Amino acid sequence: MNQIKLFSPATIANVSCGFDVLGLCLESVGDEMTITKTAQPGIRITEIVGTDLPLEAEKNVAGVAALALLAHLQPDCGFEIRIVKNIKAGSGIGSSAASAAGAVFGINQLLGAPLTNKELVHFAIQGEKLASGSAHADNVAPALLGGFTLVRSYEPLDIITIPSPNELYVTVIHPHIELKTKDARSVLKENIPLKKATIQCGNLGGLISGLYTGDYGLIGRSLHDELVEPIRSILIPQFDELKAAAKTAGALGGGISGSGPSVFALSKGKETAAKAADAMSAIMLQTSVPFDVHVSPINPTGIKIL
């Protein structure tokens, strides 16, 4: 096999109380990537369709992740990468992660899969470091592994996959405003009250418990971010209204997707998730801000070979 075509999915990081540790994988939004083995060594990004991103491998998240993998595997060949970007850069649903994860996944497949998908996370996060200044794993891990993933630890990197109930659906709305990950990080406070950390731990424990047991009520009660959402949501003009509208429509709860500006809601059942999408869209239609909205089940497997 000399060429592979992939669907590399969008992901939601910072799932409410799971700030910096919990991510999930979407099914209905993602990039298409074609990766081709070449006799010429190194990485060449041949084309990126749908957005204006640098083609030089060293300046491109897919390129940087791929180069990190090549430095480790030392193959006697190189790779060309072509990306059709359906996930908008800066949307907060893991655009850079999809590129980075897809690149290392595809190359690993073309080399006979010497590494596991979990091992690939280590290389994919090098792309994230280029994109946002922080080698965070909570988008690339769900993209590579599917489902919900917990980053138990960074040193050493320890990723845990968490099951989720079948009827859990995601609604995610992307208001087309610019909000850079670096800026969204800069508003956070370095120190927080111990009391709030304890509340966050209680909710994260509840959310993970609810995911294991399929207790939708518990999932909903636990979707409360004490630490980051109150500060960061100020950067998203319609945040409170979007979240409230989704809950009024029946969603279990929601929060900021990644570092924003996208806002997500979780619902039991596709129908409720669609109602949440309608309710959130109605809020955005009252503004002049363009947006797009997606309804998706949890993607249980992550990147797919097409």
Place this chain on the structure above:
Amino acid sequence: MNQIKLFSPATIANVSCGFDVLGLCLESVGDEMTITKTAQPGIRITEIVGTDLPLEAEKNVAGVAALALLAHLQPDCGFEIRIVKNIKAGSGIGSSAASAAGAVFGINQLLGAPLTNKELVHFAIQGEKLASGSAHADNVAPALLGGFTLVRSYEPLDIITIPSPNELYVTVIHPHIELKTKDARSVLKENIPLKKATIQCGNLGGLISGLYTGDYGLIGRSLHDELVEPIRSILIPQFDELKAAAKTAGALGGGISGSGPSVFALSKGKETAAKAADAMSAIMLQTSVPFDVHVSPINPTGIKIL
């Protein structure tokens, strides 16, 4: 039924990364309580064997918890409580919680169980408030419900029971030094770095995941308290040596039991837990500090009717 005799178990709160939210119930250590329905209204503590605690109901943790329950249920009778205290006060394995939980459990049973054990937590924590100045639930919840319990939230009170694998054993050693819960609380810092809260969340998520899946390795890797243990352990002279000895003996990990001075370790299998007990005892024998040590499986059901 006019009289009930109970075994009210010791418990471990602040299970490592589960500071203030995660507790567990022991099987082999506990108080014996006898509760008798009386025509005379109110609560009378008739005797406390084995320790020197106040008998006035308003000054006794069992009495305060019982009075809170009576105020809610308004029965046309009263209760006498006799306690044989096997759990030493100030040991850090839930001595006050056992009394408070046992009192409300017994009274509820004698009244035909109008409330669930989960509902009783609300009344038992009134006893904890008297004992430590904080109405914490992470001892009374596992005493009443058994197993591991997560305090998902205090407002409103939301307790989640977490399963644990069958071969999980607890070793707990109690150095006989005085360490008041109030003092152990006063050394804590009010503010902590966000970065550390995130590390704590990762570990708590990992621990809960390991408990659900029976992944002993993950349980062990997750037993890391970033927030409280580094500060509070200074108050327990042999802490580092005790923890290291348990791990060298094969324990998965451990930490401070409650707010100390007891130190606990979790192990896979009774044999390893006993080895950890021997190793921790050897450390204590190098000092002149008396101690006792217990090995126990996780108690799956909590308080037992004898």
